[in-house]
Amino acid sequence: xxxxxxxxxxxxxxxxxxxxxxxxxxxxxxxxxxxxxxxxxxxxxxxxxxxxxxxxxxxxxxxxxxxxxxxxxxxxxxxxxxxxxxxxxxxxxxx
Amino acid sequence: xxxxxxxxxxxxxxxxxxxxxxxxxxxxxxxxxxxxxxxxxxxxxxxxxxxxxxxxxxxxxxxxxxxxxxxxxxxxxxxxxxxxxxxxxxxxxxxxxxxxxxxxxxxxxxxxxxxxxxxxxxxxxxxxxxxxxxxxxxxxxxxxxxxxxxxxxxxxxxxxxxxxxxxxxxxxxxxxxxxxxxxxxxxxxxxxxxxxxxxxxxxxxxxxxxxxxxxxxxxxxxxxxxxxxxxxxxxxxxxxxxxxxxxxxxxxxxxxxxxxxxxxxxxxxxxxxxxxxxxxxxxxxxxxxxxxxxxxxxxxxxxxxxxxxxxxxxxxxxxxxxxxxxxxxxxxxxxxxxxxxxxxxxxxxxxxxxxxxxxxxxxxxxxxxxxxxxxxxxxxxxxxxxxxxxxxxxxxxxxxxxxxxxxxxxxxxxxxxxxxxxxxxxxxxxxxxxxxxxxxxxxxxxxxxxxxxxxxxxxxxxxxxxxxxxxxxxxxxxxxxxx
Numbered sequence: 188x189x190x191x192x193x194x195x196x197x198x199x200x201x202x203x204x205x206x207x208x209x210x211x212x213x214x215x216x217x218x219x220x221x222x223x224x225x226x227x228x229x230x231x232x233x234x235x236x237x238x239x240x241x242x243x244x245x246x247x248x249x250x251x252x253x254x255x256x257x258x259x260x261x262x263x264x265x266x267x268x269x270x271x272x273x274x275x276x277x278x279x280x281x282x
Numbered sequence: 283x284x285x286x287x288x289x290x291x292x293x294x295x296x297x298x299x300x301x302x303x304x305x306x307x308x309x310x311x312x313x314x315x316x317x318x319x320x321x322x323x324x325x326x327x328x329x330x331x332x333x334x335x336x337x338x339x340x341x342x343x344x345x346x347x348x349x350x351x352x353x354x355x356x357x358x359x360x361x362x363x364x365x366x367x368x369x370x371x372x373x374x375x376x377x378x379x380x381x382x383x384x385x386x387x388x389x390x391x392x393x394x395x396x397x398x399x400x401x402x403x404x405x406x407x408x409x410x411x412x413x414x415x416x417x418x419x420x421x422x423x424x425x426x427x428x429x430x431x432x433x434x435x436x437x438x439x440x441x442x443x444x445x446x447x448x449x450x451x452x453x454x455x456x457x458x459x460x461x462x463x464x465x466x467x468x469x470x471x472x473x474x475x476x477x478x479x480x481x482x483x484x485x486x487x488x489x490x491x492x493x494x495x496x497x498x499x500x501x502x503x504x505x506x507x508x509x510x511x512x513x514x515x516x517x518x519x520x521x522x523x524x525x526x527x528x529x530x531x532x533x534x535x536x537x538x539x540x541x542x543x544x545x546x547x548x549x550x551x552x553x554x555x556x557x558x559x560x561x562x563x564x565x566x567x568x569x570x571x572x573x574x575x576x577x578x579x580x581x582x583x584x585x586x587x588x589x590x591x592x593x594x595x596x597x598x599x600x601x602x603x604x605x606x607x608x609x610x611x612x613x614x615x616x617x618x619x620x621x622x623x624x625x626x627x628x629x630x631x632x633x634x635x636x637x638x639x640x641x642x643x644x645x646x647x648x649x650x651x652x653x654x655x656x657x658x659x660x661x662x663x664x665x666x667x668x669x670x671x672x673x674x675x676x677x678x679x680x681x682x683x684x685x686x687x688x689x690x691x692x693x694x695x696x697x698x699x700x701x702x703x704x705x706x707x708x709x710x711x712x713x714x715x716x717x718x719x720x721x722x723x724x725x726x727x728x729x730x731x732x733x734x735x736x737x738x739x740x741x742x743x744x745x746x747x748x749x750x751x752x753x754x755x756x757x758x759x760x761x762x763x764x765x
Contacts, residue, residue, distance in 0.1 A: 190642075195638065198638050198641050198642050198645070199638060200622075201641050201645060202596060202600075202625075202637050202638065202641040203600075203603075203618065203621040203622050203625060204622065204625050204626055204629070204634060204637055204638065204641075205622040205623050205625060205626020205627065206626060206634060206638075207626075210631075214634070214635065214638060217635055217696055217697075218635070218638060218639060218642070220696075220697050221588060221635075221639055221696070221697060221700075224584065224585050224588065224697060224700070225585045225588065225589055225652060225656075226585075227581075227582065227585045228582055228585045228586060228589075228655050228656065228659055229655075230582075231579070231582060231659065231662070233655060233658035233659060233662070236658040236661050236662060237658070237661055238654050238657030238658050238660075238661065239657050239658070239660045239661035239664060240487060240657060241487050241517070242473040242474070242487065242664070242711075242712060242713020242714075243473065243474055243517070243519065243713065245474075245517060245519075247516055248516055250513070259380065259381075262380050263380055263606070263607075265380075266376075266377060266378055266380060266607045267605075267606055267607060268604060268605070268607075268608075268610035269610070275605050275606055277605055277614075277617050277620060278614050278615070278616050278617050278619075278620055279616075280616075280617050
């Protein structure tokens with residue numbers, strides 16, 4: 188199993204991850220090598236095995252529906268790249 | 283002062299032999315003198331001295347804890363309010379954490395003095411500390427070699443006596459492997475034992491924080507402060523925390539130790555194997571029974587891990603979007619350009635590789651073949667541990683196939699780097715605790731012995747490891763130039 192440079196570009200787009208044109212080939216090569224390593228998993232028949240998502244096989248703990256956090260908006264926005272009137276600013280999305 | 287244990291320092295602070303301010307100043311001086319190791323990303327000199335002064339008051343007025351006034355350092359993955367918290371990445375180079383991780387809060391409550399934040403592989407992805415945006419950390423035993431990773435700054439700083447003790451995090455070996463390569467003690471607790479709140483996430487079902495210290499005795503004290511239920515972490519486990527120091531000296535006569543034959547096959551350096559054999563013999567002398575066991579699915583741990591961890595990483599790191607905090611690119615043309623370039627410019631190559639890998643493994647058409655398959659193998663590996671730990675009390679083995687390797691030696695070949703995690707990764711997949719302790723030297727470089735125990739049996743692991751440190755002195759030997 189190996190990845191083409193076009194596939195790498197497609198995955199990078201899915202992840203909204205900019206990669207330099209000159210690096211695409213080396214990513215394709217690295218990822219193909221990693222996929223080869225992963226292919227070793229197919230040596231083992233795993234039919235009927237329950238997938239394990241979590242070491243404790245825990246389910247999510249629930250809590251009462253009450254307010255536990257203070258409003259920290261101002262504090263959190265002091266480290267934001269760009270804010271105005273309490274809102275996070277991004278480039279215009281609607282013309 | 284810098285060679286003393288936590289208990290010795292606590293006694294010195296109480297007897298008036300030295301103050302916390304003097305102790306803190308001594309460590310700050312050492313940190314500055316040894317900056318070429320590149321262990322610290324941030325040195326919190328002012329706040330450290332302020333907190334040391336407060337600790338001295340607390341010591342004088344009564345009600346101090348064992349760690350009150352003791353200078354420690356945090357891996358730069360733990361959010362620390364008002365302090366730059368970078369996770370080793372350009373993405374967070376400008377990030378001043380607005381709140382404390384629970385682990386940081388616990389040390390603050392205990393009155394420990396925070397010296398600063400320690401270097402690490404970017405977002406904890408790496409086994410050599412070479413992926414850090416802040417440059418590689420050096421191993422004090424040989425400046426041309428890596429300290430291991432991802433908690434490389436923590437391991438190097440503790441080995442070089444630039445902090446009494448430090449925290450680390452371990453997703454696939456990131457506490458144990460650098461501990462082994464730098465000749466210190468490192469414990470990865472059971473998944474869920476130490477809160478992950480405020481610990482920047484890499485792979486959430488595998489990440490676990492733990493102590494990195496010179497001795498097991500110190501590790502027990504550090505873990506005491508770190509462990510416990512935290513309602514802010516949804517996977518924190520609500521079980522009582524035992525007194526980790528109470529049973530350190532218990533006899534281990536009759537202890538059953540299992541050696542998986544899969545851990546001692548090809549790929550393990552023969553000198554490292556010989557050092558481990560000597561260590562196991564020491565346990566025999568202490569009254570342990572040794573038997574060979576089989577863990578047939580261990581050989582698939584690396585492929586399964588390198589599906590699961592990147593998959594979780596690709597989801598976790600989607601939060602770094604250049605909108606709310608962290609790096610933002612200059613003059614974004616539109617929203618997609620803002621996301622794509624902020625992430626493209628903010629992340630380094632290994633992080634990108636894992637995001638790409640994880641995105642691929644989770645994408646339509648490949649999810650079952652990779653992600654579900656890996657989770658099934660995770661189940662089998664976890665059962666290997668359950669079966670083994672039903673027959674024996676602990677499993678022992680190597681931590682790393684070799685001693686510290688050269689800076690630049692493996693960084694160009696990601697797969698070779700991944701393969702060096704072979705003995706540590708399965709433990710995270712299963713979620714059991716494991717400790718690495720110094721077990722000798724090969725050509726003047728430290729070797730680590732790994733001891734793996736049952737879920738929540740950290741007290742037993744610490745006891746077994748401590749008994750070894752009472753009959754050996756590997757852990758007391760400082761690197762040359764750092765005495």
